[in-house]
Amino acid sequence: MGELVLSKLDKVYRSKRTSVHAVKSFDLTVKPGEIVALLGSSGCGKTSTLRMIAGFEEVTSGSISLDGRVIHTLSPSQRGVAMAFEAYSLYPPLTIGENIAFALKAARLPAAQQQILVKNIAEMLEIAGILNRYPSSVSGGQQQRASLGRALVRKASLYLLDEPMGQLEPQLRAVLRGRIKHFLRENNCTTILVTHDQTEANALADRIAVMEGGVLQQYATPAELKARPANLFTGAFIGEPPMNIFDAKITAAAREIRFDIEGGVSLAYPVSDFSPDVQRLIAGRREVALGIRPHAFHIGNGALRGKVISCQWLGDQTHVAVDIGGRTVVSVSHARVDKQPGNEIGLSALAADLHIFDAETGRAVAHGGSPA
Amino acid sequence: MSQLAFSNLSKAFGSFKVFDGLSLAAEAGEIVVIFGSSGTGKTFLLRLIAGVEEPTTGTIEIGGRDVTEIPPEQRNVGMAFQNFALFPHMSARENIASPLRAAHADEATVESGVSRVAKLLKIDHVLGHAPRELSNGQKQRTALARALAAEPRILLLDDPLRNVDAKLRFEMRLELPRLLRQSGATVLYVTQDYKEAMALADRIAVLAGGRFVQVGTPEEIYMAPSTLGVAKLFGDPSINTLETRLSADGMWVAIRGKDIRIDKAAKLGGREVILGVRPEAVALTQSQVGLPATVMAVTPLNERVVLLLESDGGWEFLASLPSAAADIPEPNTRLSVTFAAEGVHLFDPTTGERLHG
Amino acid sequence: MDHTSTFERILRGILLALVVLFFMFPIFWILLMSFQTNESILRMPPSVFFTPTFDNYIALVTGEMRTAAGSLQLNFMQNLWNSVLLSTTSVAVALVLGVPAAYAFARFKFRLGEDIAFTLLSFRFAPPLLVLLPLSLYFKSLGLTNTYIGLIWVYQLICLPLILWIVRGYFEDLSPDIEHAHRIAGYSWFQTFRKIAVPLALPGIAAAGLLAFIFSWNNFVFALVLASADKQPVTVGALAFVTASGIQYGQIAAAIVMSVIPTFVLAMFAQRYLVEGLSLGAVKG
Secondary structure, three states: OOOEEEEEEEEEEEOOOOEEEEEEEEEEEEOOOOEEEEEOOOOOOHHHHHHHHHOOOOOOEEEEEEOOEEOOOOOHHHOOEEEEOOOOOOOOOOOHHHHHHHHHHHOOOOHHHHHHHHHHHHHHOOOHHHOOOOHHHOOHHHHHHHHHHHHHOOOOOEEEEEOOOOOOOHHHHHHHHHHHHHHHHHOOOOEEEEEOOHHHHHHHOOEEEEEEOOEEEEEEOHHHHHHOOOEHHHHHHOOOOOOEEEEEEEEEOOOEEEEEEOOOEEEEEEHHHOOHHHHHHHHOOOEEEEEEOHHHOEEEEOOEEEEEEEEEEOOOOEEEEEEEOOEEEEEEEOOOOOOOOOOEEEEEOOHHHEEEEEOOOOEEEEEOOEEO | OOOEEEEEEEEEEOOEEEEEEEEEEEOOOOEEEEEOOOOOOHHHHHHHHHOOOOOOEEEEEEOOEEOOOOOHHHOOEEEEEOOEOOOOOOOHHHHHHHHHHHOOOOHHHHHHHHHHHHHHOOOHHHOOOOHHHOOHHHHHHHHHHHHHHOOOOEEEEEOOOOOOOHHHHHHHHHHHHHHHHHHOOEEEEEEOOHHHHHHHOOEEEEEEOOEEEEEEOHHHHHHOOOEHHHHHHOOOOOOEEEEEEEOOOOOEEEEOOEEEEOOOOHHHOOOEEEEEEOHHHEEEEOOOOOEEEEEEEEEEEOOEEEEEEEEOOOOEEEEEEEOOOOOOOOOOOEEEEEEOHHHEEEEOOOOOEEOOO | OOOOOHHHHHHHHHHHHHHHHHHHHHHHHHHHHOOOOHHHHHOOOOOOOOOOOOHHHHHHHHOEEEEOOEEEEOOHHHHHHHHHHHHHHHHHHHHHHHHHHHHHHHHOOOOOHHHHHHHHHHOOOOOHHHHHHHHHHHHHHHOOOOOHHHHHHHHHHHHHHHHHHHHHHHHHHOOHHHHHHHHHOOOOHHHHHHHHHHHHOHHHHHHHHHHHHHHHHHOOHHHHHHOOHHHOOHHHHHHHHEEOOEEOHHHHHHHHHHHHHHHHHHHHHOHHHHHHHHHHHHHHO
């Protein structure tokens, strides 16, 4: 329910010989009731950030405030934060039910009320049947759900979820994602979710903070991250299967703008497909990195011609890999596509689906017809 | 004649049966995926075929020859392990060369054999490295190269993409079919990722409870799962289910008080069923014919969007739409849904068997 | 976070120095003694200053000991040779027998396997004195008394259990998949044992062999009872310096130095293996 503000947050780990700058001048505002994901691969600084917010790690410089109250100087228990741990950290001598009720008991809630709260959370997480069992006697997925339950059952100003769904049974995952998102929204919970799994982040978060090398790369909604990645890193990182990225030479003529791609193929578009701003941005450039998402390709007779490497139908989508000029280009269709490996096909993409990045800096220049 | 066949294969440890009466025949060059969740004995099955474990009963034939009693080194199989199992004290080159050397090939043959598979798998630049100096992806490719080096007739791949990162796994999934076809070997491929199974298989054998519950093409398995269990294993999100009853004419199904038309087999009329609806078969409509429901949550899933819906009677189910679809509803929207017939399956409530063609 | 203060570091240094001093001092003192005459060793108060002499070593090597009471024949060099022969051969025999056995215990589950392995280990628990009397009787009737073969046989009581248990732990730590992969690549089980299992367990085998060597080298009781002077190792041979005319401390010291050198050099050389081998293999086994 609180607003969380991280400002100029830094974390440096020092040892005798080396010092590691894990988080660099990190600014982030999470609005009350918002679900925000910190997303990045291991070592990107997301876990250090989470531990600083929870109070397990000291802040090197900068500040953390929650509801207008500076909290980074307080002990973890004074911060009003509930957390679900990646390693579950359930208390082994307590049953699953007692684990979930632990904080409620400490807060001296009436027993009847405790029971109702625990029962509701347990039903949502499909663990109502194992409340009397001990953590060691249930599966990893059940332990993880219990750990989530223990965090969500509390009333807190901020919920911290560290890789909360990594061990969940695949058949339950989609339903639980939906239920948890519904729960967090109904209860207006301000939530920070730390994960390396973009599927998780996309499904649950209102906004995603993409981190790499301790630096915030982009902070935006899932849809924005896909449509308008700020740089080549986020462009390549977000999206599954990942974006196809080509080194392209631009030729801007009077009528058309052409992208010559390695391997002797090219994509050409009428100038009118690009806004005047984009035309101006492109005009001075010769080389760019051109990104096209697999879903943006139209499979048929486009200009990007090549032999089919593989065509794999997965039930609700088809992945077609094409050898274009010696490299593998991936396209995805929601429909069922039947192409024999070895046959030649052509791919095309609309100008609106092109992502143009600076070849040197990797910064986005334009997305589709409009400037970045 | 099939290249690989086993029949009535069983393995028991004391009274614990790993599997019971497994039979399968695979043609030359066919890719058969053994699919099942963890702990179903998939890996053990490969070990039986490789010959490093012995079956309690049953026979294994390779190329028409009964090899049940023959030791692994004489079976002419190649195998890649989930944990790679590279020989740590040998270079990548020697690892790959080991099956060729075992066959007493001369130096020139070994050299050309190693460079052939190394090129194919794009590891020719790291052949001099010891396994510990290789990245996970290179280890995995070295393990595959070693399995392929002696051009075995049978190739056993034990979840080879399990221990590599998601990006590499995806790339290898696209590359593998071509590689395997080139080898010409009959492939048994073990995985617990249904997407991998569907992407790679000519046929999938679903292993559960110690037996093959269904053997068929990816299309057969996905479009006509033989049991509720199989239906649940294939698909992300998993299939929606509801215990219910068909109308007397078999055309309607009751969903918590509301009758929905499903146009399924008339001869099943009036009986108790488990209704299964694939999330991608759920269509949103404005019309009144459908099932009224409320959107509880909207969760994007790659290039699709998954909706958690609750029908007026309180049935919770999922719908999966392409994210490019024009109108993705907001949470708490009221709407109606209908089910596309090819995504609707009916199962027996007690046995879980499929009830229609 | 590093909490070590300067005080703690100094204290730690001092304590470590004390421990080293405590353990190294006897060795250092023996080394000094070996270069002194009996008189200078026995003077009061003892001193680290003296005129060094090589007499003790010369006496050992030439085999002639001159004492106040006259000259005495010594066969220390024979004893030293016996020690080398007995320890090396015993360890070699134990490795040849023990490594395949360890592999069998690690890889194949067979009836009574655990019991046999434990029985073999229990030989290490039994005090040697317990078996000495029956052994000496057996040896007499078998004609093994005072033979190298007899001693090497008895030394297996020391070496075999050690090698079996340490090496077994090592084999158990190897992934069976690696051996399976080798079998499938086209090699027989024996080739796999030779080319995969043994090379990969080599640190453990080396550590076990070294330990067995040291234990055999240091053994005293078996050789004392079961062999006479010409087959006895240095541990027993050192008794000869306790003569009628007194104890020859200088020569004892020199003999100790010479007999310690082989094991000392071996241990230094293979220190890494030893620590690794003991902590990795044996603890798990």
